Amino acid sequence: xxxxKNYNANREYKATLFAKLFGEDKENALSLYNAVNNSNYTNxxxxxxxxxxxxxxxxxxxxxxxxxxxxxxxxxxxxxxxPNMPLRGFLYxxxxxxxxxxxxEEIYSKNIVKIPxxxxxxxxxxxxxxxxxxxxxxxxxxxxxxxTEQGKFEWTATMVNVNMGMNPELLAKCKALxxxxxxxxxxxxYNKNMPLRNAVDQAVDECVESxxxxxxxxKHRKEVRNMVLTEFDEEKFLKxxxxxxxxxxxxxxxxxxxxxxxxxxxxxxxxAKALNAEGLKEWSKLAARVETMQEFLKQIK
Numbered sequence: 512x513x514x515x516k517n518y519n520a521n522r523e524y525k526a527t528l529f530a531k532l533f534g535e536d537k538e539n540a541l542s543l544y545n546a547v548n549n550s551n552y553t554n555x556x557x558x559x560x561x562x563x564x565x566x567x568x569x570x571x572x573x574x575x576x577x578x579x580x581x582x583x584x585x586x587x588x589x590x591x592x593x594p595n596m597p598l599r600g601f602l603y604x605x606x607x608x609x610x611x612x613x614x615x616e617e618i619y620s621k622n623i624v625k626i627p628x629x630x631x632x633x634x635x636x637x638x639x640x641x642x643x644x645x646x647x648x649x650x651x652x653x654x655x656x657x658x659t660e661q662g663k664f665e666w667t668a669t670m671v672n673v674n675m676g677m678n679p680e681l682l683a684k685c686k687a688l689x690x691x692x693x694x695x696x697x698x699x700x701y702n703k704n705m706p707l708r709n710a711v712d713q714a715v716d717e718c719v720e721s722x723x724x725x726x727x728x729x730k731h732r733k734e735v736r737n738m739v740l741t742e743f744d745e746e747k748f749l750k751x752x753x754x755x756x757x758x759x760x761x762x763x764x765x766x767x768x769x770x771x772x773x774x775x776x777x778x779x780x781x782x783a784k785a786l787n788a789e790g791l792k793e794w795s796k797l798a799a800r801v802e803t804m805q806e807f808l809k810q811i812k
Contacts, residue, residue, distance in 0.1 A: 527573040529588035534575040539687040546684035583627035592641035596668035597651035600631040633670045690724035765795045773804040
């Protein structure tokens, strides 16, 4: 395998709207920091971006990292629920700290190597069904093959729900985040009744007219349109993949039940693949109820 080739291809990412809004503007990043930490810092020049260039998610760059007030902050946007965020954040921070320790011999000295305190926040605006909570903490220890003593080793990803109507106090403290939430909500709402491109244009026009992200949208109108079109396509692709995974799981569960009755005819497998979720559910119930393959085949004719 040509690792060099794969690494270079991985760099060909496209920024998400979130990364553009908070990863290139220090004032916006500091405003978000203040909102999250209930602070009132004003000197954005003291903030240093540390976002890693080669970390991407579905070819979309949705992470923003910066150093400020002796804290290394990693903010990430997610529109799909992912229980592996603590592991992803842990690996990301490992690379951030590795970059700060330029001399590897430092960690073998008698003196403790001081590092910025980590803070990992995931701003979530996906399905409310997957995360109805306003705030949810995910722990790396949940992924351990065996439990460890409490507090011995932990890494936390704090998920903050920024769907419309959630955490209004937080949004009120950061106008850029509030504008982001309003804009995305408008796009999703209009996309239900019109093509995505038209939905984006209408959302941009309405936000500019009402003063929501006005300067940002006027300056980057074309770029924002392209980012959102690409980002929403990625969301649809992920949903499609997950739907296919669920369908494959249901099919395999059904076949496992059916195999208890004997060898499964190829014709039955093909017919099962064409069934929807409800159809597979009914066939699974039938397979669990009958005692022989012949009886099952007779019932589905």
